[in-house]
Amino acid sequence: MSIYSTLSRTKAPFVPLEGNKVSMYVCGVTVYDLCHIGHARVMVAFDVITRYLRARGYEVTYVRNITDIDDKILKRADENGEAFEALTERMVQAMHEDEGRLGILRPDIEPRATAHIADIIAMTETLIDKGFAYAASNGDVYYRVRRFEGYGKLNNRQLDDMQSGARIEIEAAKEDPLDFVLWKAAKPGEASWPSPWGDGRPGWHIECSAMSTCCLGNTFDIHGGGPDLTFPHHENEIAQSEAATGQQYANVWMHAGAVRVGQDKMSKSLGNFFTIRDVLEQHNPEVVRYLLVASHYRSAISYEANSLDEARRSLERFYNALENVTPEEGDVSDEWRARFIAAMDDDFNTAGALSVLFELARELNRAKKEAPQQAPALAFELTSLGSLLGLFGQDPAAFLKGDTEGLALSEEDIQQQIEARAAAKKSKDFAGADRIRDELAAQGIILKDSREGTTWVLEG
DSSP states (O other): OEEEETTTTEEEEOOOSBTTEEEEEEOOOBOSSOOBHHHHHHHHHHHHHHHHHHHTTOEEEEEEOBBOOSHHHHHHHHHHTSOHHHHHHHHHHHHHHHHHHTTOOOOSBOOBGGGGHHHHHHHHHHHHHTTSEEEOTTSOEEEOGGGOTTTTTTTTOOHHHHHHHSOOOOOTTOSSTTOEEEEEEOOTTOOOBOOTTOSEEEOHHHHHHHHHHHHHOSSEEEEEEOGGGIIIIIHHHHHHHHHHHSSOOEEEEEEOOOEEETTEEOOTTTTOOOBHHHHHTTSOHHHHHHHHHSSOTTSOEEOOTTHHHHHHHHHHHHHHHHTTOOOOOOOOOTHHHHHHHHHHHBTOOHHHHHHHHHHHHHHHHHHHHHOGGGHHHHHHHHHHHHHTTTOOOSOHHHHHHOOOTTOSSOHHHHHHHHHHHHHHHHTTOHHHHHHHHHHHHHTTEEEEEETTEEEEEEOO
């Protein structure tokens, strides 16, 4: 198995630190609002990675944090007139509900920043003792960026280029404009915790350094996150963690691709983002998941008006193949699984793996017509491999029918119309049969005739 690392900018064989055990930390959500499709992209990507690693025999410890204290959370709670704890608890529950609908497995450990204040303070004290940080006159504690020789290695940036080209928060209390905050002095009435430097709260970057090392140790196998976190967040994590421990922080750095709307990155600041809930009101959750799985995890996804319609059509091809077949384990060629594994072993190439599954679905369709005795085993292989991507877990007939909520006709009414059409055809009233078909089609109900009988699906 080979994985591309953002740090080395190369793809290399993956060798865990300890036997077949894999330790993985992924930066999670700042829970001040509902999760959007960009969040879902990262969640689904690392869900697939976790599923596949486990299928390949690795014992995975998957840690994904929750940032439950920061400026955005405090601002939103103040706007809502509620305690920040009430806001974050509500948003965490909503996140878990959204994940569940998308078939995303929960991480093994889900640490919250507010539960690791003591660890954050301890790491900050270590950095001060080693000369990598300093307490400023305003009650903040800052990290000395120029003190860490490797700063910029994740993003291949030079310090002078950062200072001239980046937006840097200027504070009079800083020794250097590049320095970033580890501990923030509390403002009047703001949520805070006691510390050696006065009441305050942690900076964003130090939270992840403390939580990851507490859960997985000073060095672990994989650190992951969204595309917007490489700088400054992950760069700062490396600087803090390696300065504090004296050890390499993470062996492999993985970053999911962005979700774009047209040419723009989906973001709240641009006002072009869609919450997971908004999207799931209109689309089957598996269709949304398929869209996020169909591209390689490092590739950008273009979210257009017809993107989910295309994803549904692709899924329909699989469910049409699986319809009217009961999957049963049996003898099938080793070729399908071998090619699927080869694709996934190549940096989790889900696009390549799906191309194998499309071929397998075509073989299943052929077998249904020409060698029915082979169909159950092929269907089993298709659903088994698809489950590693979190796909093909629904009843085919139910998926193909789609969401019947809001239809003028009940399923019983539709079935009666199908039977009336069959009776019309049997009596050679083909005009009447066609009229029933057209009337149903006008309501978005498409009939499908086969040797097994007539079934129906919703248009689109």
